Amino acid sequence: MSASEIERSERLHGLDALRGGTLLLGVVLHASMSFIPAPIWIVSDERQSVGAGVLFFAIHIFRMATFFLLAGLFAHMMLGRRGVGGFLKDRFIRIGGPLGVFWTPVMAAIIAVLIWSAARQAAGAPMGPPPHPPTYTLLTIPLTHLWFLWALMLFYVAVLILRAPFAMLDREGSWGRTVDRAIAALATPWGSGVLGAPLAAALWAEPNWAPFFGIPTPDHGLVPNLSACVGFGTVFVFGFLLDRRRDLLAKLEGWAPVNLILAVAAGTALLVLAGGPAPSIIPVTDPATKAMAAAALGVATFASAFAAVGLALKFFAGHSALRRYLADASYWIYIVHLPMVMAGQVLIQDWAMVWPVKLTVVVAGVLAVSLITYELLIRHSFMGRWLNGRRVPWRRKPDAELAPAE
Template identity: 35%
Template sequence: MVTADAHPNLTTKEPMPTPSAATASVPAHRLPSLDALRGFALLLGVVLHSLMSLSTIPWVVTDVSRAPVADALVGWIHLFRVPLFFALAGYFARAALARKGPRGFAADRGKRILLPLLVFWPVAVLPVIVVAIAFAITHPQLPAAPPSDDPLAIGTPAHLWFLWSLSQFYLVLLAAHWLIPRIVPLALRERCSVGLGRAFTGPLGPLWAAVPFAVALWLQPSGIVGPATLRPELPASIAFGGAFWVGWCWGGVAHALNRLRRHWPARLAAAAVLTIGCLIVSAPAAPSSGDSPAVLIATLVAYPLAAWLWVYGLVGVAVTYVHRERPVVRYLADASYWVYLTHLGWVCTLQLALADLGWPWALKFVVILGGSLAATLLTYQVLVRATPIGRWLNGRTYPTRQRPERPAATATAR
């Protein structure tokens, strides 16, 4: 259990900060609130992909039961899920770098982020390619996406693109960690760290955090998605690298989490209003000569601000209400990495099996989501949780069963 005494970010009184730039808000151990929120962001990816075949957005499988409601749900989840994940990654990265040092940090992130991308690519991505080919063969009447002329497309990271992007952000972070102390005096670094931390955890934090996202949407108004190949894409790098940097800045001030949890009801309410407005005017939208001012404003102002209001509001909810380890939440948080790595093949296979059935879209969604979660959680329990794979991915393993406690020895010898 994390208490106010055990963690400086969860105190109710905030003294004048005198932290160093590296250790201002470094957690001493794992925080149940942010661990649960990170798991929530990963599991939301399974929900998102389970909806894709039922939406009008181009996807591996096109279902006969598509519905506008699925489009709205996909748009809402996509709005904030990835910025939330990268902001948390940046916050955790600051703590890990301060605790492990540059070499330990690079080794840890290489083992737990880059290596899974290489090792699990055949298991995670090849089944999706097989499903796409099977659907194209069995549904020749549907228009197929033209083949890419990019030679890197054959090695697409697919839904694992976030691991590749994180690896790049970590490399930039390590380069900056080496260079900046050599050219910027310590006192200036600390003032900048505290100043940025206060700005990004203060009342206007969502507004400042939305700036990189707005710049990315100005470059790519049709919406920011992860790169389809190993080649970095500038809009995605700005939007998600900016989110990573925001999370890093959160840790630059004392009691960051205590500051972030303020105003969460107002932030979620404002996020909901802005999101509804963006969905009504279909923002973000592909640019055209007939774009109305409302669409442009929604795309470049309301959309990024709504995304970050959701991020800040959800962080506030998690920090406010998730104070201690709960077995079910802890289990799902630990399983979420494996579930996300391996879910897409199960999702697409179920989507292919149900594509031509005349079931209601909601029933199909429940079957696809439930079936993929059941398969990935079962494989996690059997193959990962108590094995070296679990230690590799999560840094810990759990026994398959709890050992019974031995009775206390008695003082009487028989």
């Protein structure tokens, strides 16, 4: 293996660790919501704090943008290895399949936790009649936390459709060279402002946008909202095209401190404009405030994603058996975590402990159960091949050169 190939492999270990980290942070994000002093979650803890709001805000700003950037990069990588047919087959099995299979049991588990919570609150008193079951349509069906799988499928199809005419017409590579130069110019701190401008414009057009919650989550309906399509779609396409210029990863690594400072500055400005760490669920109406908040979120979204990628390349480039294991397990953990998080929140909501301890208890409990089930049921079975693209035998030697799971 050449030096450049070794460097390429080591860098992908860092990106794979980051991809897994974004999914695992979803557990912390959802677990923190019961401690935020605002009626934003179905479980409300007695020990609430603005500190939980800051934690939620910091994670929410960069997590999914970073995930979709990496998803775009890995998608281009897989497309180059397997071709369009192999790519679509793999994505349908490993992304579309889990959405179709796990949505029903996850939704049933969430409903069961809600019923249990209502019974606990009734404390033995007669419970009122259950509400009428909602009528769902394609525009209102709750995708829950699995919405990102549906969004990925849409982005995969969209990027293949957009790519097809350029691939046919660009026989001499002139368009490709132009795109490569544009990506090189955008993979910089000032590129965050350019890439964030369409997102800011889309947020400006949102009639009921609450800045504290960042990009509105497209978790209801099969037609994502405009801001999510623009924001997550732009970062996905950037990651897709970034894989054409893998040398630019070193550039992002070098710019990581500047991007981090820019992300913190823009994020802080957004938090102030949103009313502070105690979140306001009231949509912003002042035009000047809305414009500044939208611009701040646009910059913070891309600067934080760039910073996360650069820092992962810098500190997690080498192979680590533990990081690789957690990256593999993160997909399963994210799929099953939400009902368990809710159950944990219900169980401890009356405990007389400070919120950081209670948060740690919920997160640790969810991770313990998820990792045990992953090891016993998923990793070494056909489920491991389905979710991770490979089945790991019960006894095997660690392989430092394995490519990351897309």
